[in-house]
Amino acid sequence: MYGIQIDKNSIFTITRQLYDQLRNLILNNELKAGTKIPSSRNLSKELKISRIIVVEVYEQLIAEGFLNPRKGAGTFVADGAFLQNNKKDPVRSTSQAINTNKSSTNCFAEISFKIGIPDLSLFPVNKWIKVLKDVYQFAHLSHFGYTNPGGIAELKIKLAEYLLRSKGIRCYPEQVIILAGSSQCILTAAKLVADYSEKIIVEDPSYKKVYELLTSNQLKITPVPVDHQGIQISKIPENKKQLSMIITPSHHFPLGSILPIQRRIKLIEIVRNNQGYIIENDYDSEFKYTGQTVQALQTLDPDRVLHIGTFSETLFPSIRLGYLIVPVNLIAKCSTIVIKNELAVPSLNQLALAIFIEEGHLEKHINQMKKHYLKKRELLYSLLTDTFDNNIEILGDPTGLFLTVSFLNVEWNDKAINKLKEYQVNVDTVANHTIIKGKHKDKLILGFGSLSFKQIEEGINQLKKAVKDILAERV
Amino acid sequence: MYGIQIDKNSIFTITRQLYDQLRNLILNNELKAGTKIPSSRNLSKELKISRIIVVEVYEQLIAEGFLNPRKGAGTFVADGAFLQNNKKDPVRSTSQAINTNKSSTNCFAEISFKIGIPDLSLFPVNKWIKVLKDVYQFAHLSHFGYTNPGGIAELKIKLAEYLLRSKGIRCYPEQVIILAGSSQCILTAAKLVADYSEKIIVEDPSYKKVYELLTSNQLKITPVPVDHQGIQISKIPENKKQLSMIITPSHHFPLGSILPIQRRIKLIEIVRNNQGYIIENDYDSEFKYTGQTVQALQTLDPDRVLHIGTFSETLFPSIRLGYLIVPVNLIAKCSTIVIKNELAVPSLNQLALAIFIEEGHLEKHINQMKKHYLKKRELLYSLLTDTFDNNIEILGDPTGLFLTVSFLNVEWNDKAINKLKEYQVNVDTVANHTIIKGKHKDKLILGFGSLSFKQIEEGINQLKKAVKDILAERV
Numbered sequence: 001m002y003g004i005q006i007d008k009n010s011i012f013t014i015t016r017q018l019y020d021q022l023r024n025l026i027l028n029n030e031l032k033a034g035t036k037i038p039s040s041r042n043l044s045k046e047l048k049i050s051r052i053i054v055v056e057v058y059e060q061l062i063a064e065g066f067l068n069p070r071k072g073a074g075t076f077v078a079d080g081a082f083l084q085n086n087k088k089d090p091v092r093s094t095s096q097a098i099n100t101n102k103s104s105t106n107c108f109a110e111i112s113f114k115i116g117i118p119d120l121s122l123f124p125v126n127k128w129i130k131v132l133k134d135v136y137q138f139a140h141l142s143h144f145g146y147t148n149p150g151g152i153a154e155l156k157i158k159l160a161e162y163l164l165r166s167k168g169i170r171c172y173p174e175q176v177i178i179l180a181g182s183s184q185c186i187l188t189a190a191k192l193v194a195d196y197s198e199k200i201i202v203e204d205p206s207y208k209k210v211y212e213l214l215t216s217n218q219l220k221i222t223p224v225p226v227d228h229q230g231i232q233i234s235k236i237p238e239n240k241k242q243l244s245m246i247i248t249p250s251h252h253f254p255l256g257s258i259l260p261i262q263r264r265i266k267l268i269e270i271v272r273n274n275q276g277y278i279i280e281n282d283y284d285s286e287f288k289y290t291g292q293t294v295q296a297l298q299t300l301d302p303d304r305v306l307h308i309g310t311f312s313e314t315l316f317p318s319i320r321l322g323y324l325i326v327p328v329n330l331i332a333k334c335s336t337i338v339i340k341n342e343l344a345v346p347s348l349n350q351l352a353l354a355i356f357i358e359e360g361h362l363e364k365h366i367n368q369m370k371k372h373y374l375k376k377r378e379l380l381y382s383l384l385t386d387t388f389d390n391n392i393e394i395l396g397d398p399t400g401l402f403l404t405v406s407f408l409n410v411e412w413n414d415k416a417i418n419k420l421k422e423y424q425v426n427v428d429t430v431a432n433h434t435i436i437k438g439k440h441k442d443k444l445i446l447g448f449g450s451l452s453f454k455q456i457e458e459g460i461n462q463l464k465k466a467v468k469d470i471l472a473e474r475v
Numbered sequence: 476m477y478g479i480q481i482d483k484n485s486i487f488t489i490t491r492q493l494y495d496q497l498r499n500l501i502l503n504n505e506l507k508a509g510t511k512i513p514s515s516r517n518l519s520k521e522l523k524i525s526r527i528i529v530v531e532v533y534e535q536l537i538a539e540g541f542l543n544p545r546k547g548a549g550t551f552v553a554d555g556a557f558l559q560n561n562k563k564d565p566v567r568s569t570s571q572a573i574n575t576n577k578s579s580t581n582c583f584a585e586i587s588f589k590i591g592i593p594d595l596s597l598f599p600v601n602k603w604i605k606v607l608k609d610v611y612q613f614a615h616l617s618h619f620g621y622t623n624p625g626g627i628a629e630l631k632i633k634l635a636e637y638l639l640r641s642k643g644i645r646c647y648p649e650q651v652i653i654l655a656g657s658s659q660c661i662l663t664a665a666k667l668v669a670d671y672s673e674k675i676i677v678e679d680p681s682y683k684k685v686y687e688l689l690t691s692n693q694l695k696i697t698p699v700p701v702d703h704q705g706i707q708i709s710k711i712p713e714n715k716k717q718l719s720m721i722i723t724p725s726h727h728f729p730l731g732s733i734l735p736i737q738r739r740i741k742l743i744e745i746v747r748n749n750q751g752y753i754i755e756n757d758y759d760s761e762f763k764y765t766g767q768t769v770q771a772l773q774t775l776d777p778d779r780v781l782h783i784g785t786f787s788e789t790l791f792p793s794i795r796l797g798y799l800i801v802p803v804n805l806i807a808k809c810s811t812i813v814i815k816n817e818l819a820v821p822s823l824n825q826l827a828l829a830i831f832i833e834e835g836h837l838e839k840h841i842n843q844m845k846k847h848y849l850k851k852r853e854l855l856y857s858l859l860t861d862t863f864d865n866n867i868e869i870l871g872d873p874t875g876l877f878l879t880v881s882f883l884n885v886e887w888n889d890k891a892i893n894k895l896k897e898y899q900v901n902v903d904t905v906a907n908h909t910i911i912k913g914k915h916k917d918k919l920i921l922g923f924g925s926l927s928f929k930q931i932e933e934g935i936n937q938l939k940k941a942v943k944d945i946l947a948e949r950v
Contacts (some may be wrong), residue, residue: 011640019767020643027775055838060766063872065735080737083775084744111614120619129611136604144595144791145925147723165486168495180655184817216815260540261502262555269559291535292494300558318822340691341816342659347793349821397538450620 001038001046002031018057026066029082036074037067056078087129095183112426115402115447116283118313122372126359128315132352141350147347150338151178151323155354158163159323162357167285168295169307175325177334180345182283182322186210186246189306189324190219191243191337193277201245203231205433205440207253210246210281222350223435226252228395230259233266244276249297250285254430254445256396256404264297271304277327286314286399288368303327311353313401313449314366321345321353333380373401376448376456383460384446386469401449404430409471411441416470421471423462476513476521477506489524493532501541503582504557511549512542513548552612586934587901590877590922591758593788597847602836603790607827614826622822624800625813626653627675630829634798637832643770644762644782653807655820657758657785657797661685661721664781664799665694668719668752675754678706680908680915681950682728683755685721698910701727703870705734708741719751724772726761729905729920731871731879737853739772746779752802759875761789761841764849778802786828788876788924789841796828848876851923851931858935863942876924884946886916893947898937898944 004021006014025031037043040058044051058075061067068078103464135143143152156173163169163176164272179185190200190213202211204223214221224235224245230252236243245267249259288294298307307325315321326334356362380403384392388407395404410416412429420427430443448456478487479496481489500506512518515533519526533550536542543553610618618627631648638644638651654660665675665688677686679698698708699720704729711718720742724734734742746753755772763769773782782800790796801809831837855878859867864883870879885891887904895902905918923931 014766023770063766064733064769065737078737080740083740117620120616123619125611129608132607132611133604136600136607141595144598144793145592146787146792181817181820185819186818213815213817255768258539260572262540262553265558267557291531291538294539295495296497312621317621318619320819320821340688342656342662344489344655344659344795346655346795346821346824349824413573413777 001043002199004047006047006049012351015053015056018047018049018053019060020021022061022067026061026077026081027083030313031077033077033079033082035077037077039074057291062432067393071186087264103394110424110426111451113402113428113444113446113454113459114426114450115428115445116313116317116400117447117450118316118450119369120316122369123316123323124361124365128352128356129363131359135348135352135355139348143221143347143351149342149344150335151176152347152350152354155350158354158357162362163296163309163325166363167282167293167307167309168299169302169325170299171302171325172225172328174331175302175328177324177326177338178345178350179324179338179343180320181317182281182308183209183213184343185219185308185310185322185324186279186281187213188334188337188341188343189279189326190214190246191217192326192330192334193279193306194219195333197242197244197274197276199243201231201236201243201247202435203247203252205250205254205430206246206435207281207283208433214246221435225436225439226255226257228255228257230257230263231267233263233270243270243274244278244279245271246279246281247281247297248281250280250282251288251397251399252292253283254404254428254443256399256402258294258397258399259297264300267297268301268304272301272327274306280305280307282307282309284313287319287370287373287400288396289370289377290462298325303329306330313364314369315353319349319353321349350411373449374398376451376453379453380448380456380460382444383457387460387464395443402445402447405444405446406420406442407444407467408442409451410467412444413441416466419470420463423466425459425462425466427463443460476518479522481522481524490528493522493524493528494535497532497536497620498541501536501552501556502558505929506552508552508554508557510552512552514549525721531783562577585882585899585901586926586930586937588797588877588921588923588934589901589905589920589925590920591788591792591902592925593791593876594844594847594924595791597844598791599836599840603827603831603848606830606834606836607823610827610830614823618822618826624817624819625810626651626820627822627825627829628871630825633829633832637837638771638784638800641838642757642768642782642784643774644777644800645774646777646800647803649806650777650803652799652801653820653825654793654797654813654818655784655795656787657756658684658688659818660783660797660799661754661756661786662688662692663809663812663816663818664754664783664801665721665807666692667801667805668754668781670808672717672719672749672751674718676706676711676718676722676787677910678722678727679910680729680905681721681910682756682758683908686910691769696910698762700911700914701730701732703730703732703886705730705732705738706742708738708745711745716749717751718745719754720746721754721756723756723758724759725755725769726763726872726874728758729877729903729908729918731874731877733769733872733874734772739775741778743774743776747776751779755780755782757782757784761790762845762875764845764852764873773800778804781805789837789844790828792827794824796824812931817843848924849873851926851928852878854928855921855923855931858932862935862939870918877920877922880919880921881917882919882942883917885942887919888916891941894941894945894948895938898941900934900937902938 006017040051040054044054066081067075069075156176159176160171160173166313199220199222201224202221203226225232285293296307298305389410393406428445430440434440515526515529519529541556542550544550631651634651635646635648674695674697676699677696678701700707754791760768773780785797866883868881903920905915909915
């Protein structure tokens with residue numbers, strides 16, 4: 001009847017099959033308005049299915065307006081339930097797997113000196129699972145409900161304590177805003193200070209994703225050049241009112257310097273005079289291989305500096321946890337931005353991190369990884385100097401998961417980069433992160449966090465071959 | 476010397492104590508530029524600490540620019556390392572716990588008919604932990620790294636399959652965008668369609684948070700009144716170009732109706748003619764207590780409808796997982812918005828949900844909870860009719876975790892609401908969710924998902940007393 005087919009082996013119930021087919025017959029005008037439909041008794045006989053099912057489906061179609069019951073006369077197809085050009089079961093299959101997440105097959109051979117990826121294989125996953133399990137089993141039920149945007153109190157408190165121990169930051173837990181990664185923190189901080197500044201000063205070069213994030217959100221930036229000590233104070237435009245800036249003082253990206261105290265003090269004086277703010281993007285100071293972790297710029301003036309950190313390198317990137325420390329007088333405004341943009345982080349992950357910090361696992365892990373990364377860095381350093389001798393200069397402070405190298409005899413233009421790819425080496429350039437183009441063409445950024453010792457060796461070997469080719473072709 | 480105090484019982488290392496104190500002496504101008512500092516040998520003797528520590532601290536302070544070594548002459552305090560008004564260790568203690576997350580002590584007594592909160596005590600936490608554990612232990616390392624904004628492929632595929640089974644939605648996995656909760660989905664969808672529409676039509680009444688979210692993001696809204704069947708098509712402004720709308724067709728919030736097929740078809744025709752879009756906010760159709768889940772409006776025209784769903788009610792709110800199904804031609808644009816706003820969801824939670832769906836746990840849990848919530852609804856329904864007789868009308872379709880009740884003899888103004896509070900009952904009103912004020916003053920919204928059977932009984936008992944008072948005071 002009406003071509004209705006019931007398949008008793010389908011993954012869909014008989015009720016659902018009948019409902020879908022009757023609904024589509026009406027929507028497509030194959031069952032026209034005013035048509036009397038068979039009684040439930042007749043249809044159930046015809047289709048050899050239970051009458052209860054037919055009654056149930058008719059009732060639902062009546063409730064949704066497809067059918068009209070008329071007392072004593074039967075049930076009729078309702079007016080206005082026909083849709084022109086109803087997409088008749090568009091053949092959208094879900095079977096086509098998408099592999100956007102998978103690495104390309106090339107990656108087995110390619111050595112990628114990727115930036116910002118920690119050694120994921122050494123994350124203490126069992127400790128983390130244990131904490132997570134405890135959290136799910138013993139957390140108060142309220143942690144499963146709607147919780148504070150901007151982070152749960154437990155993590156704010158533990159982070160404030162940790163930041164005092166690790167970076168000398170003194171802040172109230174209320175100043176700690178937890179967001180889904182440092183980029184979300186940067187965007188939030190930039191929106192926050194944008195009200196107090198026409199343009200935001202950014203270092204040139206600086207991490208491309210950061211300044212692109214600002215400009216894609218209609219925030220205006222002014223690039224200021226960086227030398228071997230960090231941002232050049234003398235190049236900051238003067239007499240600007242309400243000048244704000246985003247900088248990486250602990251370890252400049254990508255040139256690697258620690259901003260000296262004299263420049264730090266001048267920056268503080270500038271924002272004090274201009275009623276502006278400094279956004280301190282501290283993406284990796286945890287991995288400082290010599291001496292103490294540099295005290296945060298934030299400590300010099302907690303009312304003028306917003307401090308940003310991340311757990312992407314200390315835990316793992318996909319945990320999506322970053323923090324933003326805001327001056328006390330910006331807490332309320334920051335909260336408004338977080339709510340307005342519906343930024344949210346799963347509470348139980350936050351609670352797990354709070355306990356992970358409290359039980360000392362975080363600092364223990366960081367200390368172990370520091371030793372591990374130092375070995376990788378030393379290997380990379382010695383391979384580079386052994387291979388390229390006086391033809392390179394290694395820049396910056398021994399901190400973090402990358403090394404920046406200046407080549408005295410190579411310009412890393414497209415052709416040279418393609419040569420690297422031929423040799424299955426994937427390396428980022430400083431030039432890629434410059435805003436005003438034309439400078440820093442001599443420099444490569446070698447991320448080593450996620451590479452094995454063997455891969456580092458192979459990578460430098462391939463780099464050597466590529467450089468040889470590049471130099472040979474130039475002659 | 477210089478008042479430096481070393482406390483061997485401090486939580487800070489001796490190195491850190493010396494570094495912090497010397498640094499502060501210079502920053503505060505207590506050690507002035509040009510001052511020659513003691514040799515490491517003398518200082519270590521004086522403070523009775525290891526000379527190696529002093530050397531290490533001096534080296535760090537030299538690296539940071541605080542000190543200047545002059546060959547053969549000693550080490551001197553550098554110029555420009557003095558900061559006017561250095562905040563001298565601001566007394567910011569981290570010991571003040573903040574309790575923003577905790578319920579107030581009143582809550583022990585108060586019965587809160589909260590909207591949108593599931594029964595958290597019945598979430599199958601052990602099954603979830605098991606899946607989560609497997610995910611952390613066996614997931615490919617790439618899931619710990621940076622993953623696709625907008626969701627991982629595994630979850631997109633499983634969700635597309637689930638949505639076909641549950642709501643009849645046919646879509647490619649690429650059309651599924653995973654975000655941190657349905658509000659984030661709504662905001663993203665609204666920004667997406669805003670380019671194609673001057674104003675966005677919203678139902679009046681509708682969930683307050685939704686229209687406030689739109690207006691706080693400078694999106695313009697046009698309220699259209701709702702009757703007992705849902706949005707009133709005849710009240711939609713005609714001849715508007717590029718008209719878009721956000722509606723709740725499966726179960727109107729807060730009036731509870733299912734939008735009939737005739738109105739659905741007219742809405743589709745309107746957006747087809749205007750090149751606009753419908754955002755279908757399906758916040759709770761999973762808990763339909765009679766018949767089949769209503770087929771999504773999206774199935775009528777997948778090219779003109781964006782569909783939004785959430786796991787806040789089917790799992791728990793703080794998991795922060797929602798989904799947005801976009802038409803194929805909006806995928807790229809949606810991705811741009813997600814990236815531009817740095818929206819991100821932890822991958823391993825996503826992967827856990829994908830497996831939770833694949834192993835059938837989600838649908839099993841939903842079916843169990845449906846039975847459980849139906850019992851609560853039936854209790855609430857019978858208590859209401861027993862208590863208030865013909866003085867109330869219960870509105871809407873038996874779906875979801877709330878009941879809307881119209882009182883024929885009470886106006887729920889501030890005074891009446893305060894009376895409820897006196898009786899320790901917390902209830903939301905429909906009037907609270909109206910955009911154009913003055914209507915629906917007779918209606919309460921009773922959320923029952925998170926209340927126990929006993930609490931429901933007590934709550935209605937208190938409500939009865941409050942209503943009695945309100946009626947008595949009016950006379």
